Amino acid sequence: MSLASYIGCNIEIPINDEEYSDELFYIGCCFASEFDLLQVKKHQFTTPLVYEVSSHWGIEISECMNPETCAESKMKLMRLCEVMDSYLWKGDFFELYSCWVGEEAEKRDGEHTLQINNFEIDQIEIPEKTLVRFEK
Template sequence: MSLASYIGCNVEIPLSDDDSNDVILIGNCFSDEVHRINVKKNQLTTDYVYEVSTHWGINISEYTNQRVRTESRQKLIRLCEIMDEYLGKGDYFELYTCWIGEEYEEREGELTIQLKNFDIDKISIPERTVVRFEK
């Protein structure tokens, strides 16, 4: 199985170039259209849904190993930098991570974070948690 992360926002975001070496990519990796429809319908409140990845989702919790937590923190910081470019004051984006095929399952938690005002070392974002990043 594959761990996928999705973002939802109310503005259209361009997909990453296929040859990009960025730590986070916006575009399809593990998911297909049905997965994105299910996550939009069951988890997110926005008009646009994208998979974000570099071949593994964002998972920051006590249950992940140190390497995965470190990589996920780097991905999340970069994702917030990217989204900051597209969001206006008062806008938000949502992040949801789950195993492929679990997009319709009940979420395990919700969290709201200020886009530019959080301590990456003090947050926990386990799978099946909707995180709203407000600008």
């Protein structure tokens, strides 16, 4: 199984259809099927548009992860927030949810709201099955 990360938003975001990118991550298909996208949209997000954030592994930040993977997830999250900040207007938001492929419809374990430009990356924890709303 693979850990996939999804974003939900109210605006269209350009996707990168390449299977590999030199970027830290890209927005486009990697692990998830169209069915998985529909399930996460229906069961987790409040937004009409859903995208997989592909990086060949999802974004998960927790103490139980190995330090290298956790540090990579922190870099991915910071880059994601930077990219999304360029698309969002003041008062808008995007949502992030990570889970194992096939578990998109399962009950979430938690949720948080953070300001897109005002959080301390080393002070947050985002385990799998946690919905995070990033507000601008």
